[in-house]
Amino acid sequence: MREMTESNGPVGVGEGGGMPGPTNPMVTPLLTDLYQFTMAYAYWKAGKHSERAVFDLYFRRNPFGGEYTVFAGLEECIRFIANFKFGEDEISFVRQILPPSCEDGFYDYLRGVDCSDVEIYAIPEGTVVFPRVPLMRVEGPIAIVQLLETPILNLVNYASLVTTNASRHRSVAGKSKLLLEFGLRRAQGPDGGIGASKYCYMGGFDATSNVAAGKVFGIPLRGTHSHAYVSSYMSVDEILDKSLRSSDGSSTCDDFVSIVQEWLSRIQGSNSLHGAFGETNQSELAAFTSYALAFPTNFLALVDTYDVMRSGVPNFCAVALALNDLGYKAIGIRLDSGDLAYLSCESRKFFKCIEEEFGIPGFGKTNITASNNLNEETLDALNKQGHELDAFGIGTYLVTCYAQAALGCVFKLVEINNQPRIKLSEDVSKVSIPCKKRCYRLYGKEGFALLDIMTGENESPPKVGERILCRHPFNESKRAYVVPQRVDDLLKCYWPGKSGKEREELPPLKEVRTRCIKQLEQVRPDHMRRLNPTPYKVSVSMELYNFIHFLWLNEAPVGELQ
Amino acid sequence: MREMTESNGPVGVGEGGGMPGPTNPMVTPLLTDLYQFTMAYAYWKAGKHSERAVFDLYFRRNPFGGEYTVFAGLEECIRFIANFKFGEDEISFVRQILPPSCEDGFYDYLRGVDCSDVEIYAIPEGTVVFPRVPLMRVEGPIAIVQLLETPILNLVNYASLVTTNASRHRSVAGKSKLLLEFGLRRAQGPDGGIGASKYCYMGGFDATSNVAAGKVFGIPLRGTHSHAYVSSYMSVDEILDKSLRSSDGSSTCDDFVSIVQEWLSRIQGSNSLHGAFGETNQSELAAFTSYALAFPTNFLALVDTYDVMRSGVPNFCAVALALNDLGYKAIGIRLDSGDLAYLSCESRKFFKCIEEEFGIPGFGKTNITASNNLNEETLDALNKQGHELDAFGIGTYLVTCYAQAALGCVFKLVEINNQPRIKLSEDVSKVSIPCKKRCYRLYGKEGFALLDIMTGENESPPKVGERILCRHPFNESKRAYVVPQRVDDLLKCYWPGKSGKEREELPPLKEVRTRCIKQLEQVRPDHMRRLNPTPYKVSVSMELYNFIHFLWLNEAPVGELQ
Structure with missing residues (x-):
């Protein structure tokens, strides 16, 4: 992308400089308050529109009762900035909604507006972040930066929230479990769904059900399939084409249904499984068989339409064993209701019995997925109860x-015309x-982050091995000396405007995801735990502390008691 | 739209038959699980894909601890259906994600899929609805209807939720207050914002801040303006062009700033207001003056950047009185922090004092808007405390x-090939x-809805004046005889497919909003109240009751105790 910049002049002069626009085409310059x-x-009327303003985007409290947040949404912001330009119909709409007394010159001004003179500094997407530290700093002509406020907040707020939520689910579920995002149908609107898929993946999920996001x-x-698929079948008589080629292609079984039925009888007749169930539901058996005929290499069955242990699991096993005869390995089952911990343990036992009784190596390890209104609390409860689940659909x-x-x-003005506000x-x-x-983020000896510190733009940066006094921004009694073992400068330049600085690359989603997962490992576990996490320290330098309080006294009105 | 249908053949054969697509272009046939x-x-592999299936879309519990819901999202669903057609790149993506063993014929089938053979019956958008009653019934070839499930749920779930939420806020705020939706920056993604604006308006809000939605x-x-606008000014010296034409255009005041300052001195020197405040903040005064110069006909000021009563309100009044001299009427103030009930009462007192002291008729009625994390509870608390607010930004x-x-x-299969499921x-x-x-919805003598009743497709409808037995679908002891004074058939045909039925029009948003507001008035107040609302009765006919329980016994596995 940098090459393109060099050959095509400044990037982002309204046509994106080759950078694609936001994922959702509804994100236009009118998507603002x-x-x-x-x-x-x-501002324009007062001749003030070009005054150089600096805004910080930050949050005040971590979500979900936790002590950390993951920053996300940056790439969408930069794509938006890069393509920020008013079309004629947008300008005529703005003309419609402003009072008729507004002067024409303003619309000519709007026509020329783009982000070529805006600079954006941001913490890399997928970084663990904390309250009050700017996630983004946006500098530029005040009128333009104000226009950017709402869309940037919109693109960052939910993105960061849902990425953080995903990372919390991952943390409770543990690294070894497969996490699937299944939220599209309940999401807050179409791109609530698409955005969720993107950011849940970023936050550590493995996959989504959302085809468009894929x-x-x-x-x-x-x-795989739903309850409706199961209940759409009445009996195995509906299956007309019963043939299935073996996995290696060497032979074709003409009546797969019979093999399934034979296996079901053998399971029913088995000593160890005897009495665990009676007659299984025939529409379910038909649905499973038919699904296996369509997807012999991907057979995963939803087993709770009628009764998990008395019908779903035995029916699944009959089909899985029939597939096994033809060289296919069934993937597993999904539980979508009931006592998931108990049912997973019972299903596991059943699978192990099958493995032993019929000598099918590995059958005991058949995958068990759970869904049904899962959240952090239910995952935590499942862990405490003990379960045999391999994957969660959330x-x-x-x-x-x-x-x-x-x-x-929030997005707050912190400086205008070099005057701090x-x-x-x-x-x-x-x-x-x-x-x-x-x-800056300062790290201690063990490699964990100790605290974040904000300084004035012109202060010299903290140095490795040098003691620095870090102060709480508002509470004068809270301060600490820190000797950092490593110092990260958090804000990088993602949109240089006319500053001539190098532009940070926007890495692909997969890299951001990897970064995010690594980042979470570098935060001290007590900041991350679900119960009573320790707040992470966010501080300011001595110099900045003094300046804040000088300005505060200067601006605050003096009370008059009467 | 019906005319278009007649002249152009069946609507919805993939090109929308003139009906526009969904508002968000990301709503495509791939936006599904x-x-x-x-x-x-x-289904296709089993030759079952064209079997005629009937699915009901309904919910099981009212949201927000309430006893009603407003149905919304229908128009977007119908626009989606009307344009449902796979593009070549979509089909090749589906081919990529299904196992390579899937047969080519399926993709040819997908290529021909549209909704010309789908029928959709729905309750009109903006209707008050209750649990278990189908909001939509979708009939058609099972494979196609399944593909529609996720996008339809996505388009209905959030739409109905947020419309209901808006209606609840309206109900607490009261009819006379102005309700403004200000949510874009915090919404769940860009069209979480645009959708919210649409559906909050539908649910009874008066306006939005979201320009794109407008x-x-x-x-x-x-x-109007934000805190940043206020703090972007340092002093009135920054205002270069101080001239303002009078409202009637008859004269031009060369130094509006001086008039403002004169008024500020007069307010400061006033007997009745004396001592209420000392020096006001000068950057705020400059910002207000400058804003009034830009919008003399629309002057509304945010007064809490420094201190509402000691700075914001006096500054506002000075500017408003200066505007008044030139024939303009200021609109009012916005409070965005602090004790809103108290501050609104104090501000009102201040305005009334000004009206009296300086003889400005109507000044006491200057509009007071509140914002700052408002919700149902805070509106309710404000009502209980007593306040002087005219408008709420939420x-x-x-x-x-x-x-x-x-x-x-949820979206559940209720029939396939004429077999109930x-x-x-x-x-x-x-x-x-x-x-x-x-x-059907049955109404009593006072014009309020008594209950909803579901019957089989072929039962004769309930008749006005005729006694009918209404049963709870699952609880055999709950039943009641009702003699309806009016009977509404709830499900209308919004997408006739090949049935030859007339298609209901999709009314414009404003009409849906009016319908919704009227609907809410027809529900008995005890179903609508915030605290301990009475559940509304949803029942089934005797015949349907018996059939449900026959089918239930038939499908449920019989336990074996050991």
Whole structure:
């Protein structure tokens, strides 16, 4: 992409400089709040629109009662910025909605607006982040940066929230389990679904059921069949073409249904399994058999339409054993209701019995997937009960972030015309940290991150091995000396504007996912645990601390008691 | 639209028959779960793909602890259906993700698939609905209807959830208040934002801040300025062009800033307001003055950047009074933090003082808008405390449906090849009601809805004035005789397929909104109240009741105790 920049002039002058637009074509310069336009007009009218402003994007509290967040959404923001340009019909719509007294010159101005003079510094996507530290710093002409506020917040807020949610599910499920995102049907709108698939994958999920997301982002896809498929069958008589070629192609079995029925009788007659079940449901048997005929290499059956242990599992085993006769290995079962821990253990026992009784090596290890309104709590409960599940399909609670449906990222002015600005509030946690800042992550001897520190733009950076005083931004009694063993400069330049700086590459999704998984391993476990996690320290330098408090006193009105 | 149908042949044969596609272009036939494709293949492989299936879309529990839901999302579903057709690149992607053993004929089949043989019956969009009653019934070739399941659920679930949420906010706020949706920045992705704007308007909101939604759906737009606008100013010296023409165009004031400053001194010197505040913040005064110069006809100021009563409100009044001198009427203030009830009352007092002291008729009625994480609870609390607010800007909690982030609509097979199907579950609430059904709403003498009743497709409909026995579908002791004064047939034909039926029109958004508001008035208040609402009765006919229980016994496996 950098080569393209060099040969085609500055990137992002409205035509994306070769960078594709946002995934969702509805993300246009009009996807913003009306007040960004009224402010842009007021700035323009006052001749103030080109004043150079610096805004920080950050959040104030970690979601889900946790002490960490994963930053996501950056690539979509940069794609948006790169292609930011008003079309004529957009300008005429803005003209319609502003008062008729607004002057024509403003629309000429809008016509020329793009992000060529905007600079964006950001923490790399997929990084573990903490409250108050800017995830993005956006600098540029104030009218333009205001127009960007809403879409950037929109693209970052949910992305970071759902990535964090996915990472929390991964952390509870453990590294060895297969995690599948099944949320499309319950997501908050179509791209709530597509976005969820992307960011759950980023946060550590293995695959999605969402075909469109698979196509757009190259995420692995998973899925088998539903209850409706099972109940659409009445009996095996419906299966007309009963033939199945063996796995190695050497022979064809003319009546696969008979082999299945034979196996079912053998299972029913088995000593060790005897009495575990009576007659199984015939429509289910027909559905499984038919599904196996369609997907002999991918046979995974949903076993809870009628009764898991009395019908679903024996029917599955009959079909799986018939497939085995032809050289195919069934994948496994999915449980979608009931006591998942108990049913998984019972199913595992059944599979092991089959392995022993009929001498089918590996059958005991047949995959068991669970779904049905899973979330962090149910995964945790399953772990405590003990279970035999290999994979989890997670939907509603994951993609809608049911436990906390919004992340409160904000976008605050911290400097204009090189003058630092502060936003006061009676609620101290809402006071913004002024100035264009630098942000560093300091690491200790064991390789874990110790704390993040913000300094003024022109302060010299913390150095490895040198003691530095780190202060809580608002609480004067909270401070600590730190001697970092490693220092990461957190904010990288993702959109250089006219600064002449090098532009950071946007890595492909898979690399961001790998980064995210690694990042989570570098955070001290006590910050990550579900129960009473330790807050991670976010601090400011001595110099910045003093400046914040000077400015605060300067701006706050003095009360008059009467 | 019906005319178009007649002249152009059957609508919806893949090209939409003139009907536009879904609002979000990402809603394509690939926006579905992988298992819909694996099932479609398995049906096709078994020669079962054209079997006629009937699916019901319904939910099991009302959201937000309430006893009603508003159905929404229908128009988007019909637009999707009308344009349902696979493109070549979509088919080749499906080929990539299915096992290589899948036969070529399936892809030829997919190439020809459209919804010309699908029928959709639905309750009109914007109707108040209740658990278990089908919101939509989708009939058609089973493989096609399965492919539709996920996108239809996606388009209905969030739409109905957020419309319901909006209607609940309206109900707490009261009819006379202005409700503004401000959620775009916190929404779950870009069309979480656009969808929220549409459906909040449908549910009774008056306007949105989302410009894109205003353009796409014609929703009124609102918005003024942010804290950043205020803090971007340092002092009134920054205002270079200080001239303002009077409202009637008859004269031009050369130094509007001086008039503002004069008014500020007069307010500061006033007897009744004396001592209420000292020096106001000058950057705020500059920002307000500048904004008024840009929007003299639309002056609404955010007054809490520094201190509402000591700075924001006096500054606002100074600018508003200066505008008044030139014949303009300021709109009002917005409060975005602090004790909104208290601050609104104090601001109102201040405005009334100004009205009296300076003889400005109507100034006491200056509009007061509140924002800042409002939700049903805070609106309710404000009502109880007493407040002077005229308008509410509601974002995060509204659009993300924070109180309950998902509605659990499901899509269940109820009939195939004219054979009724039932989905059993150990959890009775999860047992589906089989058969192609008719659904009626019965009204009592006072015009309120009494209950909904489902009957078999061929039963004769309930008649006005005739006694009918209504039974709870699963609880045999719950039943009641009803003599309806009015009977509404709930399911209308929105997509006739090849049935030859008339197609219901899809009314414009504004009409759906009006319908929704009227509907909510026809539900008995005790079903609608926030605290301990009475459940609305959903029943089945005697005949359907008996059939459900016959089928249930038939399908359930008989236990064997040992």
